[in-house]
Amino acid sequence: MHNYRYTLKTLFKNRMMIFWTFAFPIILGTLFHLAFSNLEESEQLNTMPIAIVDNMEFQSNEALVSAFTAMSDETSEDPLFTIQYVDEEKAKALLKDEEIIGYVFVDASTHVMIKNNGVEQTVFKLICEEIIQSNEMINTMIEEKMAQVGNMHITDPTAMIEQIKQDVMERMQEETSYLNDTSSEHMSYVVIEFYTLIAMACLYGGMLGMFAVNCKLANMSHHGKRVAVSPTAKGKLIFTSVLAGYTAQLVGIALLFAFLVGVLHIDFGDNLPLITLLALVGSFAGLTIGIAIATLVKSNENMKAGIFIALTMLGCFLSGMMGVTMKYVVDTNLPFVNRINPAGLITDGFYALYYYETLDRYTMDMIALLLFSFVMIFISMFQLRRQRYDSI
Amino acid sequence: MTVFKTYCKVLTKCKWPILLYTVILIFFSAFNTQNNDTSTMFSATRPKIHIINLDENSDVSKHFITYLNDHSDIIDFDSEEAVSDALFYHKISCVITIPKNFGEDFYQGKDVHIDIKSTKDYQGSLIEMMLERYVKVATAYVSIFDDHHDLFQAIDQTLATEVETSIASSLDSDSLNKAALYFNFSNYCLVAGCVFVICMILTSFKSDHIRKRTIISSLNYKKYNRQLLLSNGVFTFVLWLFYIVLSILLVGNAMFTLHGLLYMLNSFVFAFCSLCLAFLIANLVKNKEAINGIVNVLALGSSFLCGAFVPMEMLPEGVLKAAHVLPSYWFIKNNETLKTLETLNTDTLQPIFINMLVIFAFSCLFIIISNIIAKKKRKIN
Numbered sequence: 001m002h003n004y005r006y007t008l009k010t011l012f013k014n015r016m017m018i019f020w021t022f023a024f025p026i027i028l029g030t031l032f033h034l035a036f037s038n039l040e041e042s043e044q045l046n047t048m049p050i051a052i053v054d055n056m057e058f059q060s061n062e063a064l065v066s067a068f069t070a071m072s073d074e075t076s077e078d079p080l081f082t083i084q085y086v087d088e089e090k091a092k093a094l095l096k097d098e099e100i101i102g103y104v105f106v107d108a109s110t111h112v113m114i115k116n117n118g119v120e121q122t123v124f125k126l127i128c129e130e131i132i133q134s135n136e137m138i139n140t141m142i143e144e145k146m147a148q149v150g151n152m153h154i155t156d157p158t159a160m161i162e163q164i165k166q167d168v169m170e171r172m173q174e175e176t177s178y179l180n181d182t183s184s185e186h187m188s189y190v191v192i193e194f195y196t197l198i199a200m201a202c203l204y205g206g207m208l209g210m211f212a213v214n215c216k217l218a219n220m221s222h223h224g225k226r227v228a229v230s231p232t233a234k235g236k237l238i239f240t241s242v243l244a245g246y247t248a249q250l251v252g253i254a255l256l257f258a259f260l261v262g263v264l265h266i267d268f269g270d271n272l273p274l275i276t277l278l279a280l281v282g283s284f285a286g287l288t289i290g291i292a293i294a295t296l297v298k299s300n301e302n303m304k305a306g307i308f309i310a311l312t313m314l315g316c317f318l319s320g321m322m323g324v325t326m327k328y329v330v331d332t333n334l335p336f337v338n339r340i341n342p343a344g345l346i347t348d349g350f351y352a353l354y355y356y357e358t359l360d361r362y363t364m365d366m367i368a369l370l371l372f373s374f375v376m377i378f379i380s381m382f383q384l385r386r387q388r389y390d391s392i
Numbered sequence: 393m394t395v396f397k398t399y400c401k402v403l404t405k406c407k408w409p410i411l412l413y414t415v416i417l418i419f420f421s422a423f424n425t426q427n428n429d430t431s432t433m434f435s436a437t438r439p440k441i442h443i444i445n446l447d448e449n450s451d452v453s454k455h456f457i458t459y460l461n462d463h464s465d466i467i468d469f470d471s472e473e474a475v476s477d478a479l480f481y482h483k484i485s486c487v488i489t490i491p492k493n494f495g496e497d498f499y500q501g502k503d504v505h506i507d508i509k510s511t512k513d514y515q516g517s518l519i520e521m522m523l524e525r526y527v528k529v530a531t532a533y534v535s536i537f538d539d540h541h542d543l544f545q546a547i548d549q550t551l552a553t554e555v556e557t558s559i560a561s562s563l564d565s566d567s568l569n570k571a572a573l574y575f576n577f578s579n580y581c582l583v584a585g586c587v588f589v590i591c592m593i594l595t596s597f598k599s600d601h602i603r604k605r606t607i608i609s610s611l612n613y614k615k616y617n618r619q620l621l622l623s624n625g626v627f628t629f630v631l632w633l634f635y636i637v638l639s640i641l642l643v644g645n646a647m648f649t650l651h652g653l654l655y656m657l658n659s660f661v662f663a664f665c666s667l668c669l670a671f672l673i674a675n676l677v678k679n680k681e682a683i684n685g686i687v688n689v690l691a692l693g694s695s696f697l698c699g700a701f702v703p704m705e706m707l708p709e710g711v712l713k714a715a716h717v718l719p720s721y722w723f724i725k726n727n728e729t730l731k732t733l734e735t736l737n738t739d740t741l742q743p744i745f746i747n748m749l750v751i752f753a754f755s756c757l758f759i760i761i762s763n764i765i766a767k768k769k770r771k772i773n
Contacts, residue, residue, distance in 0.1 A: 181510065
């Protein structure tokens with residue numbers, strides 16, 4: 001208990017350590033939030049600015065005029081286009097200055113001018129085609145109807161044509177959808193960034209464990225030498241030091257969680273007990289890496305910290321911290337890498353809780369994390385046991 | 393020369409972080425500039441989709457899939473979990489399920505519905521539009537055409553009607569995009585590289601016992617300062633030159649155009665600003681351990697807030713407004729403006745040069761502040 005209390009005090013007094021394990025994840029989380037808060041919204045289909053060359057040919061094309069008017073109706077909830085009716089020179093200038101994504105020019109046929117290829121431009125072209133196609137539909141249907149009626153006497157062919165025209169126009173402009181959307185509500189991939197952040201904080205917390213163990217190693221510090229000659233059982237000392245490291249680590253994780261949920265409103269799903277359990281196990285995995293590096297690497301403290309940070313950052317990188325795509329690429333091409341990468345497992349555990357309705361994937365991640373931690377502990381114990389120095 | 397030699401000696405100790413920043417830069421640029429679309433012809437975006445067909449025997453579902461195959465890339469997966477993952481990470485834009493009685497309902501004129509799971513982004517909306525279009529045309533024709541063959545032919549014919557699409561720009565927008573992306577990201581490497589190395593070296597020179605030794609030596613303090621300043625300048629110049637060579641390797645020929653030259657000039661002005669910023673930080677901070685934290689917060693902060701990692705147009709307006717107080721904003725804004733400039737003349741280049749002047753003004757400000765601080769800290773007890 002005595003050792004536990006003093007180790008805790010030493011840890012909290014190490015300002016650099018506290019910065020990296022407590023403050024840095026919170027700063028990074030704030031930056032993520034500022035940078036990514038608009039990301040998904042800007043990837044959604046918004047009102048597109050376009051121009052139409054307002055010439056005689058356009059005005060005489062009833063289908064185009066009415067369709068574009070309907071699609072730019074400002075009173076509707078989300079109009080597809082905001083349209084500027086201009087002459088060709090002005091349209092070119094607008095496109096050049098990127099004030100519009102493209103413009104429509106009608107002569108004998110309809111032309112679409114754009115500045116570069118892209119999804120927005122494809123949507124614009126698709127909509128223009130849809131308008132042209134409704135004309136084509138009317139013609140095809142009239143032709144077919146005429147062929148079917150053949151030589152039979154039609155009392156009022158103009159009425160029939162008008163009827164078909166009206167039907168098609170109604171159909172093309174009708175609001176009812178043929179699609180039944182069953183998409184999940186939990187589709188925000190940006191949350192993965194924040195999950196990797198938690199993973200990073202869990203693993204960085206291992207530095208505290210590493211520092212605590214270093215203080216008890218005779219080959220690392222004078223403090224360690226004094227401890228080594230003391231009559232207290234080494235196992236007990238190491239255990240209480242590690243426990244102090246773990247306590248400090250959990251304080252940091254709790255602060256980060258409170259910040260992410262309370263201030264940044266990040267969605268972690270609804271299962272609070274399982275989220276907490278994952279954070280506890282994740283931090284434990286980080287702690288075991290810290291202990292393993294402290295015992296395995298026979299070098300000074302800076303070297304150990306360097307190796308620890310490099311390993312953690314590599315793990316976070318592979319789990320999608322510097323780009324969510326990376327996690328998917330690794331998961332699909334080299335699945336075993338993220339099965340032994342604790343950052344990948346922690347991130348995947350949170351992802352499973354957020355996105356999947358079943359707990360199979362979460363359970364697998366937890367088992368893998370625990371296994372990883374026990375392997376690390378086993379290696380560290382094997383290294384530490386019966387360590388004796390005749391002189392040092 | 394003594395000072396410069398010592399400078400180089402300390403510099404070699406910092407080679408690993410610089411190498412790390414460079415590796416990140418290369419990796420990021422290579423990862424994000426794989427797209428090689430240099431055409432000046434229109435090519436439609438083809439969304440990636442996955443189809444689950446529960447109505448395999450009907451000819452209309454087969455025809456529907458053929459239509460989708462022409463306009464999108466259909467991707468198959470081993471398991472349901474793989475499909476869910478791919479949709480979440482936007483590797484596919486939509487999962488389309490054709491319901492069991494689709495064909496039967498379709499021919500009987502009943503309401504037909506297709507189940508979809510979509511990413512809700514641009515590509516998701518695009519594929520939704522394609523689906524709606526097919527079903528609208530097909531359900532309109534099915535009431536008129538009795539023969540299935542004629543029906544499908546009519547659907548195909550209508551859906552194949554296209555508008556003529558041309559690209560107005562003569563710019564090699566792909567290469568310029570690559571260049572902008574590369575230089576935007578270099579913001580992180582330049583700030584982190586300069587601040588980290590220069591601060592590390594200057595704090596070594598400023599540690600009390602070394603400073604005391606230097607002060608009592610015969611070396612004139614003006615000469616000493618000049619050499620130190622020159623060494624930092626040389627380092628920044630070499631770092632900048634290294635990143636320029638890298639840009640030529642990664643971006644290619646576009647760097648040898650006037651646009652490329654302006655990108656280089658812009659990054660040179662910014663490198664100078666980074667040098668001044670590093671000087672300021674070195675004057676403020678004495679503790680070597682704190683430097684790492686400051687570098688990370690500064691480099692990551694300015695990169696995230698000014699649009700080096702996430703494109704500027706995707707950042708919230710408030711963040712961009714706040715970013716005006718950082719030189720990185722003006723640097724990145726120039727990169728973004730440059731890629732859209734079709735004609736380069738005094739009128740179009742004016743905003744570019746004004747932004748460069750702003751960066752230069754920031755540099756001057758940093759120098760003035762560091763001088764004031766240095767003056768106050770000159771005394772040693």
